Amino acid sequence: KVVHEHRDAPARVVYNARHPMPWGWRVSSYFLTKGIAAGIAIVIALALLGGASMDSRWLRWGAPLVAGIMLAATGVLLVWDLKRPDRFLYLLTKGNPGSWLVRGAWILSAYAAVLGVWFLLGVTGGSDLLEPVIWVAAIIGLAVAGYTAFLFGQAEARDLWQSPILLWHMIAGAFAAGGGATLAIALVANIEDSPLLDAATWCLIGGAAALGLIAAAELTSRHPTRNVAEAMHHLTRGAYKTEWWMGGQVLGVAVTLILGFIYLANPDLGVVGALAGAAAMAGIWFADDAYVKAGQSVPLS
DSSP states (O other), X not given: OEEOSSTTSOOEEOOXXXXXXXXXXXXXXXXXXXHHHHHHHHHHHHHHHTTOOTTOHIIIIIHHHHHHHHHHHHHHHHHHHHSOHXXXXXXXXXXXXXXXXXXXXXXXXXXXXXXXXXXXXXXXXXXXXXXXXXXXXXXXHHHHHHHHHHHHHTOTTOGGGGOTHHHHHHHHHHHHHHHHHHHHHHHHHTOOOHHHHHHHHHHHHHHHHHHHHHHHHHHHSOOSSHHHHHHHHHHHTSTTHHIIIIIIIIIIIIIHHHHHHHHHHOTTXXXXXHHHHHHHHHHHHHHHHHHHHHHTSSOOO
């Protein structure tokens, strides 16, 4: 209910109805799973530039298998969030091609197909085609990581999500998550390919550093609307400050970078690399969860 006390005075809200946020932890988890799925292919492609062996079991079939599992988890979270599985099939068959929800479903489907080809070539010995397929996977992986920025941008009432920096945040998160997941898996799977571990470490460090710089840019930039200013207040000084600062920035950036550089200087400390990877993935989830909630925390009316 809105009351006008004077003709020229601003409206004063007397009471309002609160509605539950439509996007919650499933969307935050979906960001992480698809970031890992995309980032693993990016790490492998960069490892090939560094001279990684094509005989590595991880490179041939382990990486596409894990990326495929993470992509499947992404699909489950997406369908779960849509509440009705038939809507996902509708997106693929009868969806509006102008919608980034539809385009995202196409991108995820294309990535799943390429990961399937990569896995089959890896287990059957198709060495001649394997490297080109990996590069195609890495390129599509960038699209998998970044398309969500355009999807969020279509939620025009949520001004916080209109930032052009969001695209680079998503891509940086994929680098950090892919590198982190690779280092964590390397500890338990006994992966010792130096170019692969070097690529994963630099992806982890570069992605985490980029996430920190992007957060700093968001904090210091001018807020174009009151809606953005209020959402940033909720994110950095309000209800979600602990999750964003302690989870996203301290754990996901500072701790990740410290452990990442320690591992870079001492490659024999596989546990440290795995801990750096775990910190990065946890930090990404916390930061994205706070960001998703803060964008919805400002009333639309």
